[in-house]
Amino acid sequence: MPYKRLDEKVDRLFSVPQWLKSIQDLLLNQGVQWPHAEQLLQGLVKKWYQSDERMSGDEAKQVLYDELLQRLNAEKIHTAHLNGKYMMLVGPTGVGKTTTLAKLASRAVLEEGKKVAFITADTYRIAAVDQLKMYADILEAPMETAYTEQDFNELLQRFSKYDHVFIDTAGRNFQNSGYIAELLQFLKAEQQINMYLVLAATAKFEDLNRVINQFESLHVSQLIVTKVDETATYGTLISILLQHPRLNIAYMTNGQEVPDDLQKAHVGNLINHLLGGSDGQ
Ligand SMILES: Nc1nc2c(ncn2[C@@H]2O[C@H](COP(=O)(O)OP(=O)(O)OP(=O)(O)O)[C@@H](O)[C@H]2O)c(=O)[nH]1
Ligand SMILES: [Mg+2]
Structure with missing residues (x-):
């Protein structure tokens, strides 16, 4: 009918x-x-x-x-090669900047036999300097502290013969606008500095979004996502990448062990985790 x-x-x-x-x-x-x-x-x-x-x-x-x-085309999430000389990690407090810097440096030394040096601009906490110094000593690499912009420029010069110079910064409350101004000072250096914004995979979407917007003026395009081992949800990360098409994830870290817990980031794996499958496709 x-x-x-x-x-x-x-x-x-x-x-x-x-x-x-x-x-x-x-x-x-x-x-x-x-x-x-x-x-x-x-x-x-x-x-x-x-x-x-x-x-x-x-x-x-x-x-x-x-x-x-x-x-999220494959270029969005890839394991970056350390091709820049000066690498600076910035981001909110406690996300794992210093630990990740130590992982990257250790890999460069142990796997590629590179000559590395460290600069810390984190003079906020005495313990922060000691923390990086410990890793530098293990790697038998020099570490110096930059208290002023002039110190910083001198140190960049001094370490210019090294393959990689890893620069640690103080984590600050990202809502503190003075923090961005401080970082901008460093970027006035003559040398090209590759800046990485470090974010924790455990953070809420709104907070990650606010941090990314806060760092807009620094034109950071590379992310390092830490603490992937502390979450079983990947949708926030996927949404961040969909929301900010200019951002790439250069590295992911999945634990506290230096240098082991530095993960190969692969877009397929990330999507598989999201959809509840296993690794690879
Ligand atoms: N579970 C887990 N913990 C991590 C990871 N990366 C770093 N951590 C831990 O996070 C804590 C903070 O790490 P730091 O490297 O000191 O963090 P930070 O960003 O340098 O901190 P501030 O300098 O205080 O801003 C330490 O206990 C690290 O061991 C990770 O991938 N997974
Ligand atoms: Mg630190």
Whole structure:
């Protein structure tokens, strides 16, 4: 009967595939922000219609995987090579800047036989200088403290023959606007300094977003994401990358051990973790 068929059609128009709700829950529970989740789900529903409503839940996850892989193109998350001479780590308090600096330097020395030096601009806490000095001593690398902009410039010169110079900074409350002004002073140095913004994977989306916006004037494009071992949710990170297309993740760290807990960041793995799969695809 034509009327019945029309009814069925209307029903179908307003029905959604059963897996949609569970994928929605998965994305939201993983911390993907609603606007991003909504966009991704709309894309899936469109593909479902195009498949004559035959797409299964597993197929939908594969479509989502491919979509995210394309949007977070492989260059977004890669293991950076230490090609710059001067590397400076900045970011909020306690995220793991000093520990990560030690990991990067140790890898450069132990795996590549590079000559490294350290500068710390963290004169805020006495313990901070000692912490970096301990790693420098283990690596038999020089470490100096920069108290002023002039010190800093002199140290850059002094270490100019080294393969890599790792520069540690004091973590500050990112809402303190003086902090950014202080960092800008360092960037006035003649040498090209590669700045990395260090963020913890455990932080909330709104806070990460605020930190990134706060650092906008420094034109940082490289992120280091720490404490990946302390979270089981990756959606926040995915949303951050979708929200800020200019940002790359250069490194990820997954523990306190120096130098072991420096992770190869791979976009496929990150998406697999998000979708609840295992490593690789
Ligand atoms: N679980 C875990 N802990 C980490 C990781 N990276 C660093 N930490 C720990 O986080 C704490 C703070 O690390 P620091 O390297 O001192 O952090 P920071 O950013 O230099 O801190 P401030 O200089 O005070 O701003 C230490 O207990 C580290 O061992 C990580 O990837 N996973
Ligand atoms: Mg520190």
